[in-house]
Amino acid sequence: MTSLFSTVQIGRYTLANRMVMAPMTRSRADDAGVPSDLVATYYAQRSSAGLIITEGVFPSALGKGYVRTPGIETDEQIAAWKQVTEAVHAKGGRIFMQLMHCGRVSHPSLLPEGAQPQAPSAIKAAGQTWTATGLHDFVTPHAMSVAEIAAVIEDYRGAARRAIEAGFDGVELHTASGYLPEQFLSTGSNQRDDQYGGSVENRARFVLDVLAAMVQEVGGDRVGIKISPEMNFNDISDANPQETYTYLVGQLSGLNLAYLHVALFGAKVDYHAVLRPLFNGAYLVGGGLNKEAAQALLSEGRADAAVFGSTFLANPDLPERFKLDAGLNTPNKDTFYSPGAEGYIDYPTVQGA
Numbered sequence: 001m002t003s004l005f006s007t008v009q010i011g012r013y014t015l016a017n018r019m020v021m022a023p024m025t026r027s028r029a030d031d032a033g034v035p036s037d038l039v040a041t042y043y044a045q046r047s048s049a050g051l052i053i054t055e056g057v058f059p060s061a062l063g064k065g066y067v068r069t070p071g072i073e074t075d076e077q078i079a080a081w082k083q084v085t086e087a088v089h090a091k092g093g094r095i096f097m098q099l100m101h102c103g104r105v106s107h108p109s110l111l112p113e114g115a116q117p118q119a120p121s122a123i124k125a126a127g128q129t130w131t132a133t134g135l136h137d138f139v140t141p142h143a144m145s146v147a148e149i150a151a152v153i154e155d156y157r158g159a160a161r162r163a164i165e166a167g168f169d170g171v172e173l174h175t176a177s178g179y180l181p182e183q184f185l186s187t188g189s190n191q192r193d194d195q196y197g198g199s200v201e202n203r204a205r206f207v208l209d210v211l212a213a214m215v216q217e218v219g220g221d222r223v224g225i226k227i228s229p230e231m232n233f234n235d236i237s238d239a240n241p242q243e244t245y246t247y248l249v250g251q252l253s254g255l256n257l258a259y260l261h262v263a264l265f266g267a268k269v270d271y272h273a274v275l276r277p278l279f280n281g282a283y284l285v286g287g288g289l290n291k292e293a294a295q296a297l298l299s300e301g302r303a304d305a306a307v308f309g310s311t312f313l314a315n316p317d318l319p320e321r322f323k324l325d326a327g328l329n330t331p332n333k334d335t336f337y338s339p340g341a342e343g344y345i346d347y348p349t350v351q352g353a
């Protein structure tokens, strides 16, 4: 029986266990996208995870979509992230950076002077985002030209290179939650009639081009991808998600990626059964897992590793707690995105409780 506590090969790394910390935006950066000093402490506290995946990080300033989120573009940002990777590595952990370009679900006030949110098509999403002055409605985005698409692909390539420069073990492409890559994939947000829109082959092209650039830059064994079919967050919708994701995942094996991370939230299709056989790297499953559900997935051979979000947020020593069958701290939603240490680095360990 495969245990949560056994080692697992993911890309070029042998992880100490199969418990992965999910990417979670925590909004502890400054207005220049530089992570605060608290960030190194927060991730180092969670370094007993087999793998940490960071919060979504914007590859370039045009990708920022929430106030106080971090970037991986400037020298200051790279220097701050170096402290994070050094702190995690000093405690024996592994850490990938998640690259998140928000596309149309951003707001002009979060972007460089005069810039509009970018998207495959000029279709406004229903909903709002957090800016420096509170919640604001999404705006009608700027439909990207082919040259602008090429520039964003280069932004991702550069971000992957800078992440490795900052000491990260790898990078994950955020292709879920209604952000730019999923905006290209999905029929509700992509009505282009060029090589980046229309057929499923064309809608998947942006994601595959971005991944190819990242792989070329840092190697497939240091690149992962996250998808959440049918999550429908940020007003994303697709006419035939099963066809879209079957095609996309079928194309990934040629890239020899480290992992495919699939987080499901009430999808009607059993995507794990559909997608896992199509993929040749490690298969990571997330979304609402507890210890028992995660162990069952591994025992039944349905996943190679289990991804925990809010449970890891609230329990820095989650593997230790699982080992001891100890009680768990409850996540405090009020401090998920608030600035400062409270609800960030002050969750007690089982030893300290």
Ligand SMILES: Cc1cc2nc3c(=O)[nH]c(=O)nc-3n(C[C@H](O)[C@H](O)[C@H](O)COP(=O)(O)O)c2cc1C
Pocket: 022, 023, 024, 025, 026, 055, 056, 098, 100, 174, 176, 177, 226, 263, 286, 287, 288, 289, 307, 308, 309, 310, 311, 336
């Ligand atoms: C506070 C918070 C922030 C999140 N931010 C991100 C993010 O930046 N990128 C991402 O891919 N998912 C994000 N998620 C989703 C998680 O990665 C994960 O898929 C989700 O929480 C489900 O896992 P769970 O039920 O174990 O919490 C976030 C979740 C939470 C709770």
